[in-house]
Amino acid sequence: MAVFSGDKYKKASSDALAFIKRQLDVNNFKCQITFDKEYDDSYSGDIVWGYVTGISVEEDQVRAxxxxxxxxxxxxxxxxxxxxxxxxxxxxxxxxxxxxxxxxxxxxxxxxxxxxxxxxxxxxxxxxxxxxxxxxxxxxxxxxxxxxxxxxxxxxxxxxxxxxxxxxxxxxxxxxxxxxxxxxxxxxxGGYGYSYFEYFTVRLYSYSDAEYINDICKIWNCGGGKYMWYTNKVATGHKIGKVMQQVWRDGAVAFDAVGIAGAVMNLQKGRLPASFLIPTDDPQYNKDGSNALGAYGYMLNSRTWAYDVGLSLLVFTTSGDYGICKEMLKRMRYEQNDDGSFNFSYDIYIGQLFDGYVRTGAMGWLVWGACYYTMESGDRDFVKMIKKAGDWLVSKQVTDSSDPRYGLMTGGYGSYNMEDYSYSGEEIEWCSVEHQCSALQALEGCSLVLKNKKYKEAAELVRDSLFLKCYDMENGRFFQGINGGVPDKAWALDCTTWAGTLIFSVVHSSTAEACLETARSVYLTKDKKIIQRREKDYYNTAYSDDETFSGFKPYSDKTADYKGAPDIVWTEGTLGYSTLAYVLGNMDEAKKYVDECIRLQNCDGSTGGVIYTTATYGMLPWEFHVWESVVSSSWLYLVINNPDVLFPRTLRQVYYMAKINNVHDERK
Structure with a gap:
């Protein structure tokens, strides 16, 4: 009998899939703006122009x-x-x-x-x-x-x-x-050769530390459905164009952003899913980047994280939506950095907005998603992209055998000072357990797609070092990583559940079972309500439920590292626990917490996505929100339909991955 059979699981996975697809068009802008070519950040002093679509010819115009x-x-x-x-x-x-x-x-x-x-x-x-x-x-x-x-x-x-x-x-x-x-x-x-729209304009901005407006441009009706805009008032910086509609609201003139794009034409290369569905009344919500939390700040509601893109690729490959996978991978091929890396996050309309910030773990999920699509679909169009990314991952492995981090992968590059948010492009020398888990599956995928043993050898070295250097035998869990040459002893749930799932394929099951027991004894939280509050850092008015929920919290305060950590049900982490239980054959335990996440998926206010947490802690360092999440929805879909794709089990010294069950077969 299949592990997750019946109408409840069928509906839950169907709703989660539909939610993730909707996140590809989250803001639903009525207009689309394009630039005639890519204008880089250094470009200034000459013409910038493009077209707008989505405006009706019936709109009021100043006629020629x-x-x-x-x-x-x-x-x-x-x-x-x-x-x-x-x-x-x-x-x-x-x-x-x-x-x-x-x-x-x-x-x-x-x-x-x-x-x-x-x-x-x-x-x-x-x-x-x-x-x-x-x-x-x-x-x-x-x-x-x-x-x-x-x-x-x-x-x-x-x-x-x-x-x-x-x-x-x-x-x-x-x-x-x-x-x-x-x-x-x-x-x-009426003295010019073309009519122009009376209540629609294009605002061209240059973005550096904030948006600086260059010009407000008329949109000219050139005939034949061609609506052109242009300006020669152009400053250096990342070029952003917004279509603005003038409206009358609450007794005054207001301007709504009805279209947005960057001058590097990222959106035209393919859609990506916005990671969160942020309710429009939330202080974090901002449709055009001009104002969030009462200050300038870019659109979190149209931000996608590389980790989420990787999970979505696994989902859409499993669901057979190969066309969406291809679209997403074309976009990511376009976004790929020259060194083969990908940024930690992107704006789905504009692309990279911020300084170079690359994390090995996020890269791992994205590359594994690309590899899995390539293997299942037979589409080899993205092999070069995968190779560049795989080589970047291999370059992050510590190969000096005298180094305490030997065999592990460093964190990437780029960091921000939390006091003034100043950026540094420094290399990240610490080695995170979460990053090892994420990158290991990518290296295994590269070995299969590229048929090159160097990726398999790198993966096996990561796996060995993960167990030998990062397993806390005394406490039956994995450390958070290696920092400054010594174990980082902070307590984080995903380090134990993810590493426990991976390590099951190379050591006896007692290690993974110890991880399951530690997760249950340290991180399990019960009888939690979905909390509604209006204070900025705790804001949630959209989601509620009369019932209470059980699941797993993200951190433990057993050390001072996470003192004051929120005691909340974290759905992503709860589903990671269910995956470990599934791998160990403890199906009742796996189903118990999948069912809890389905209950949260069906809370009042939900559109079908799984909310990320049961209470908001929006301040640093926590940044947890009661929002529907692509990550949690993807984990739910995959645990129900294709759990073997999450940290797939591998064979040592054999250059192929253990056969992943056909996603359409019943699991007996």
Whole structure:
């Protein structure tokens, strides 16, 4: 009989899967903004432009009343331009000034409006030839080429013209007839060649330590569904474009962000799931990055962590949603750093916003997710990405046998000072047990996908060192890691449950059983309510339940490291405990706490995701929230449908992983 069979588990996994899919489009912006190309952080002083989609042509516009180009001349077009005029009493008094916009507005030509209402970028030339017999004049028209750039067409009044000499010799004098018309009709008065939307604009920002606005740009209706924006007021920094809609709310004008993207076009490469569903009344919620917790701060509700991406890849591979996996992996291939690493987190719309912050453990989950998709789907498109990432992981292994950390993997690079949040790009020298567990499965996956024994050898060395250096035999648990060459004796649940699950495949089961017993005796917490409070650091008004819940808390205060640690049910950690129980064959224990997480999944206010904790502790260092979570929902889905993919058991000195059960087979 299958371990998790019946309608309850089928519904729970279906709801969790649907929630994770919804998180791919969490903010549901009505508009999409694109940049014409990638503008790097150092770019400044010239044009930035792009398009907007999602605005209805029925929206109010300031209409182009008098002139129109014959067609839309895009940025790359070089050649003659033409157009028509209307609604003017006397065409002979008007002209069209044609500009090309780059770092400045360059006027190319003034085109008189002909009697039939047409205009064109052409100029009349005359050449006067001199000879002993007299002079002869030849007059002819020439088309004027408008160069690459944004083309602007402006109606001007009071046209004047004159012959302008451009060359002269004893034999010939060349002149051209030049028009000028300086009194231009403003766009607001309908004098430009395109209409623009009255209540929609694009705000271009440059992001460094905060967002600095460069310009508020009109969105021009160029016809054929092309809605263009541009500006040449561009400063250095990470370029962010936001589509803003002007609305009337509570008796005043307000502006809503209805679209957002970065200038490196990350979103166009593929979607990623936002890690949390943050209720809109929560102090942490912010849709456009302008304000969170009453201060400037970027959108936590559209942040994804690399760990969550890896788990989602395992989920979508298990569910057979290969198309979503491929989309996500294309995006991550685009985001991959030159050294093969991936950042700890990304904005799903903008990509990397912050300084380089890379963690080996998060990398491990992402790489394992990519490897598992590659093995199950047969799609080899991402092998190069996997190899680059796998080589980066191998480079983090301590290979000096005299080092107390020998065989373990260091933490990555990048850190923040918690007092002023200043950044340092330093290498992280400590070795976390959680990172070893996460990276080990990635190395095993690389050995299978890339068919190279160096990854298997690295994995076996990690596994051996994990047990020999980090197992606390006296307490039947794993230390938090090796820090400064000595064991980090802090008590963290996932170090014991994750390492206990992995170590089961290489040592006798008593070690894993000891880990299960320690987890149960130290971290189990019972009869916990979902706490509703309105204080900023404890905020939760969206989720509640009349019942109480049991599960596992993240930390123990048995040492001073986690003094004051919150006594809460942590669903991610609770499901990690269930996984260890499953591996040990203790199915009743595994089901007991899976069932508790399903009850939390069905609490009042839930949309189908699993809430992360039963109470909010938003302050550092805890940062736990009562929000629906991709991590917890993924763990629930995988424990029910494919538990063997979580820290899969491996064979020593044999370069293949123990066969993972077909996810569609019943487990007897």
């Amino acid at each position: 009343k008098y002139i129109s180009p014959s067609t839309y001349y895009d940025f790359n077009y070089k050649g003659k331009v033409t157009g028509t005029a209307r609604n003017l009493s006397d065409f002979s008094d008007y002209a069209v000034n044609v500009y090309v916009v780059h770092d400045a507005d360059y006027k190319v030509i003034t085109c008189p409006i002909k009697a039939d209402g047409t205009w064109e970028s052409a100029m009349t030339y005359r050449e006067t030839y001199k000879s002993d017999e007299g002079s002869k004049t030849v007059t002819y028209p020439l088309d004027i080429t408008v160069g690459e750039g944004i083309k602007e067409f402006r109606l001007a009044q009071g046209i004047k013209g004159k012959w302008e000499q451009i060359s002269s010799s004893d034999e010939v004098t060349v002149e051209r007839y030049v028009y000028d018309a300086d009194t231009e009709i403003k766009a607001e008065d």
